Amino acid sequence: MGKPELIDPRALYHGDEFAPQKQKGKGPALQKEMTPRPDCGEESYVGTSRLKNRRALITGADSGIGRAVAIAFAREGANVAIHFYPGEEEDAAEVAEYVRAAGRKAVLIPGDFRDETVPDQVVEKVIAELGGLDTLVLNAAH
DSSP: OOOOOOOOGGGTSOOSOOOOOOOSSSSOOOGGGOSSOOOOSTTTOOOOSTTTTOEEEETTTTSHHHHHHHHHHHHTTOEEEEEEOTTOHHHHHHHHHHHHHTTOOEEEEEOOTTSTTHHHHHHHHHHHHHSSOSEEEOOOOO
16 A cells, blocks of 8 residues: 655645735724635535534634635525624625525624624524524634
């Protein structure tokens, strides 16, 4: 039995320094304005129905890791509630299109979790729109 072929992951992706990122305001940035644009699996990830008919809420799902999770969950068969910080509607709408393109339902839910009433409102909307909640991914951060 031979040795497995190992590939160094450090050489697979962008290895140069990234240009400084400057966007308006102090808060979260729009992913579409990042250079280079992050790869969140939009073109590369293919699902295999591991989450068929599940209902997921992903906080911070408009960009970065949350975006990648939303796309992956949809391609695995889940309906996805996309929570995002107000002002990030453009990125969230783009993620919703990927979810819908996977044949799944997308629910867009803006909310600022600094307001302690928002989490309950977000969960209530998910349950109303998707008929329940099976998976919660707490990804929102700043």
